[in-house]
Amino acid sequence: MIRVYLDREALSMAAAELFATAAHSAMRDTGRFAVALAGGDTPRRTYEILAHEPFRKRVPWEKTHVFWGDERCVPAADPRNNARMASRALLDHVLVPDGQVHPMVCGRAPQDAAKEYEALLRSWFPGELPRFDLILLGLGENGHTASLFPETPVLDERRRWVADVSPANDGMHRLTLTVPVINQASRVVFLVSGANKAPILREVLEGSPDPHRIPACLIRPAGQLVWLVDRDAARLLRNAT
Numbered sequence: 001m002i003r004v005y006l007d008r009e010a011l012s013m014a015a016a017e018l019f020a021t022a023a024h025s026a027m028r029d030t031g032r033f034a035v036a037l038a039g040g041d042t043p044r045r046t047y048e049i050l051a052h053e054p055f056r057k058r059v060p061w062e063k064t065h066v067f068w069g070d071e072r073c074v075p076a077a078d079p080r081n082n083a084r085m086a087s088r089a090l091l092d093h094v095l096v097p098d099g100q101v102h103p104m105v106c107g108r109a110p111q112d113a114a115k116e117y118e119a120l121l122r123s124w125f126p127g128e129l130p131r132f133d134l135i136l137l138g139l140g141e142n143g144h145t146a147s148l149f150p151e152t153p154v155l156d157e158r159r160r161w162v163a164d165v166s167p168a169n170d171g172m173h174r175l176t177l178t179v180p181v182i183n184q185a186s187r188v189v190f191l192v193s194g195a196n197k198a199p200i201l202r203e204v205l206e207g208s209p210d211p212h213r214i215p216a217c218l219i220r221p222a223g224q225l226v227w228l229v230d231r232d233a234a235r236l237l238r239n240a241t
């Protein structure tokens with residue numbers, strides 16, 4: 001499903017609405033809401049909207065469990081840190097119990113950190129694969145999503161739930177959920193905004209690219225896949241609704 005919005009503000013409002021809807025569905029079905037947040041810049045406005053009325057009251061924050069789809073291996077106070085961005089925009093303003101916020105902490109060797117985060121996930125999601133109620137994702141201009149970068153070994157990872165990524169093109173070590181975990185989610189939502197994303201968005205949605213060249217094409221969840229895009233990002237699409 002592809003939904004096109006006038007601009008980033010409208011996209012962000014729609015994403016907040018979808019977040020609240022997913023939370024209520026999860027509460028009805030399981031009594032808790034497990035979400036993996038996206039990093040980067042696009043989701044920031046969605047998080048800010050969720051931190052204010054009406055969403056501040058509408059989302060069952062006390063039953064929400066917050067994870068991340070990926071993290072850059074930089075100090076927690078570094079402006080590039082995904083958990084820092086989400087905390088400043090959202091988590092510092094809503095009442096998610098501390099024990100239910102699970103940032104990816106690279107700290108030591110990324111490989112060990114990946115194992116530790118996977119152990120954490122296994123403690124919250126007993127069973128074969130973790131099924132998040134919602135995973136938010138962004139789309140890089142090179143077709144990466146989370147920290148699944150083009151032509152990297154992690155794209156073929158089918159056993160591990162969390163992988164460490166050697167310096168990506170931005171020179172940062174990263175941690176990322178792997179493709180099988182993302183595709184296990186009940187609902188995956190991409191947030192894509194800006195004219196600079198138009199070429200890659202057309203390739204992903206209307207081309208037939210090699211998924212190793214454009215990793216976002218590997219995201220084919222058993223659950224719902226939703227693309228929330230703004231008009232600038234959608235300007236090259238032939239058949240955007």
Ligand SMILES: O=C(O)[C@H](O)[C@@H](O)[C@H](O)[C@H](O)COP(=O)(O)O
Nearest residue numbers: 039040041042138139140145146
């Ligand atoms: O940690 C990250 O870098 C993100 O997880 C990454 O996958 C991001 O979603 C895309 O790069 C889009 O980033 P923007 O939203 O800033 O364009």
